[in-house]
Amino acid sequence: MLCDEEPVEVSWSYYPHSLVAGTALSRCGRIRGGAPAVLADLGHLYELKYQQLIPSEGP
Structure with missing residues (x-):
């Protein structure tokens, strides 16, 4: 993604060719919809999980 011709987002992802070919x-x-939309169309649904390691609120 570019803003004023400068990259503002860089993302590297790797998927097996046998899964994503075509x-x-x-x-x-x-x-x-991003990669999740393509994977969902292929029948690979996922559940987003995360753990907050740093509190977002002060003491």
Whole structure:
């Protein structure tokens, strides 16, 4: 993604070719809905989980 011709977001992801061959994930460029949308279309649903390690509020 660019802002004033400068990169503002860089992302590297790796998926098995056998899984993503022929999909938007096998090509360069932005994907509407991102990788989760493509993977969901392929039947690979996921549940987002995270752990907050640093409190967002002060003491």
